[in-house]
Amino acid sequence: MDSKVEKAVLREGGFRSKLKGLGSLSNKDMLVRADKVDLKRLDIQLDQQLNKVWAKGKPVKPNETWEIDVAKLEIRYEVARGTYGTVYRGVYDGQDVAVKLLDWGGDGYSTEAETAALRASFQKEVAVWHELDHPNVTKFIGGSMGTSELKIPQKSSSGNGSTSVPTQACCVIVEYLPGGTLKNYLIKNIRKKLAYKTVINLALDLARGLSYLHSKKVVHRDVKTENMLLDGQRNLKIADFGVARVEAQNPKDMTGETGTLGYMAPEVLDGKPYNRKCDVYSFGICLWEIYCCDMPYPNLSFAEVSSAVVRQNLRPDIPRCCPSALANIMRRCWDPSPDKRPEMDEVVRLLEAIDTCKGGGMIPQEQGSTRCFCFFPALGP
Template sequence: MDVKAIVDVKPPTKTENQEVEGGLIPKVKGTGSVSNKDVFFRADKIDLKSLDVQLEKHLSRVWSRNIETQKPKEEWEIDLSKLDIRHVIANGAYGIVYRGAYDDQDVAVKLLDWGEDGIATTAETAALRASFRQEVAVWHKLDHPNVTKFVGASMGTSNLKIPSTNPSDGPNSLPSRACCVVVEYLPGGTLKQYLIRNRRKKLAFKVVIQLALDLSRGLSYLHSKKIVHRDVKTENMLLDIHRTLKIADFGVARVEAQNPRDMTGETGTLGYMAPEVLDGKPYNRRCDVYSFGICLWEIYCCDMPYPDLSFADVSSAVVRQNLRPEIPRCCPSTLSNIMRKCWDANAEKRPEMEEVVRMLEAIDTSKGGGMIPEDQSAGCFCFAPARGP
């Protein structure tokens, strides 16, 4: 047997493998000047399963990089060299949001990291990215004063440097499969934060209607483009310096399916989710109408719906007991009727958002009607005392 060198190796671990062009080989200690081509390995001593897993990860990374570099640049793709990411402003279920600048414009940057957690399969990750690419192409064309302006996105951010929470660690870099979305930065914060600040003194009726109209017009526009937001809540609405409301966070938005049965599953936030969504039944854009009704109550009352119930209790009661927030007696019937119509248990009975816009536009705010009359400092006598600080 003409053997130049036989090396008895233990099963390789991740730290004992090295990448070479075309694949992975075990790193062998103590071989002196023996070259790779002169070395034979005992197959019974090599963990081939481990090598297969590592080789698959390696090829997946190479494949992902190659795919991104080969595809022509989309019109919505941003130039990452012009993007300056500064600091974290929010953490959500679908990614981290940073404040930054793009081409001298203040922006918010949302980073989405799919497929690097070892849980999602390659096929699942590919499906997520394909869906993201399809929907970004739709968002790019949206143009409405009550929808956060979309600046651009990137499907490959491995070269993007993000600031570390610990300055001594230096900047972080993202895996090759990460994506980022860049939108205009709005300094007024979220609608939720604004309502909390006004929890005790409440809002003038004309402000309630202005915010409600902004939200309803934005949703009506999205629905006209066949987009269902699916997570309408006051935390996902932003305010600019003029208190104009803009819909944000399209993390779970999707183009409405032709077949309603293609849209199922619990997507959204408990307390705002429509009964059909909570119950796992097919749904359509009217799930946003339901969520709007809850937001309308929240804007009027500057309070939280169901503050004393657990998530499980809310879910069960909304579906089985028709639980809804209690409307104050001082709420004008023109507004309370809109709330009730929007959160009707039967989705088909809920109005379209364009109809909601018309109903809100018809409300007369000149005589007040809010929780606090404009000429008084006292709150609405018919509502329970304010909870919280």
């Protein structure tokens, strides 16, 4: 037998043996002239048949509408590292972005069930964030539930090489805002303070953003100046919405290290049920911080703050130089009773009605002592 024909017969016999188990051929069909065999066609048919068999019971899940194309993302350098993840500067599809990686499951703390629950919650809340569109809410660009293909710098912008992301990591991509956090902006102005008009503009941006979120049935639950970002024109945008709620469930969460106790409503601190009014309380604290460019409760420990806020109605000291219209908004927002706190849309209207033409800003430290002389103690809200 010609060697080429012999090889063809052997290959045909191999394909027949593979296809026999599929039940598509009879015994009569097994007798075929080797020189009439179309091997290329058989290769294609075999691949198609096997793919159908292997695919049974394993449907391919379509990507979510918010999932990114990993190939379009370039992560350039680390910006910040926190308890729950790391933030990087990057470019996605030609746009400057901030990339936050949340690593669940690979830390040795989370069980498989806990990790699955966290990822399911993340997926649900990111889907909500994807639908939001407001000038005072950081624009969500996309995310990914499986980021193992990403390459990230090892340390910083000057570092060499890259490292792979753990397979359990989740990735969130948002617009990059060059102004940094509101917290850092206030720290930079701790001595000279902010003009009253700037205070009201920042407060209005935050109030409008929260009012929008609440209108969409979204509760931020981690309102603080660290979670507010500024663009190049000093417009404020709310960040870390939604994801903050998922993060709070992380077993590594140590409340004393998060720095958010000073913003927490008493009902939250006391473990009671709460709703969107917890954001209103936190807004009141942020409003005080924006006006004063200072930290509330600087001399108290986290444990002391938690206890005093719940049991003694502790609130930040309002300066005597603070206009009564603004001071009244603060007091109403941090009322111990959630029902007595205003809705955020009402807060927007109250702030819009304030006249900033006559001044009223905080007195700079250069004109007073090392700590503003116009503070006076507030015994309660």
